[in-house]
Amino acid sequence: MLRYTLAFIRHDGKILMINREKNPWQGAWNGVGGKLEPGESPEECVVREIGEETGVSIKRPVFRGIVTWNPDSEPVQGMYxxxxxIRNMNGLSTPMGTREGILEWKSEEWVLSESNYGTVPTLRVFMKAVLDIDGHRPADYHCTFDHNRIIETEVRPLPVKIR
Incomplete structure (x- = not known):
């Protein structure tokens, strides 16, 4: 089982992103999420983390795959x-500072831009497919790193049951 979850919350052509307050990838924009607690399913974790980090209540997030990585030849790590x-922003006004970083709605176009180096680097590898719920099946989006640089990427099919 992987240790982390990540969610991309969409509303009206925008994605709620967080500019990370701490490492890894301090100062980079990413989705919201966090670490699984003992006995918690990935879906339960992501629902809890979204609530804690944004105040937004999500009932049924759509599973889109996993992102895995090998940092500097270490064992594989990853996240669901x-x-x-969401239809209603539930009063979520951005930018908004939190203990995790700054939340802000970013246009999908901005997030998906191949010229955008302000996001966590793995987003350029998987984001377009993850957001295309009807066109792409969930997959394992794998990245191999050399320090903070991606040196290899691979999209792999998922086993029937990964949870």
Whole structure:
């Protein structure tokens, strides 16, 4: 089982992103999420983390795959990735500072831009497919790092049951 979850919350062509307050990737924009607690499913974790970090209540996030990585020849690490579409922003006004960083709605176009180096680098590898719920099946989006630089990427099919 992987140790982390990540969610991309969408509303009206925008994605709620967080500019990370701490490492890894301090100062980079990413989705919201966090560490699984003992006995918690990935879906339960991501729902809890979204609530804690944003105040937004999500009922059924859509599982979109996993992102795995090998940092500097270490063992594989990873996270479960979800997308949640919301109709109402529930009073969430951004930018908004939190203990995790600064939340802000970013346009999908901005997030998906190949010229965007302000996001966590793995987003350029998997983000477009993760957001395309109808066109792409969940997959394992794998990145191999040399220090903070991605040196290899691979999209791998998921086993039937990964949880």
């Amino acid at each position: 990735v979800f997308v949640a579409d």
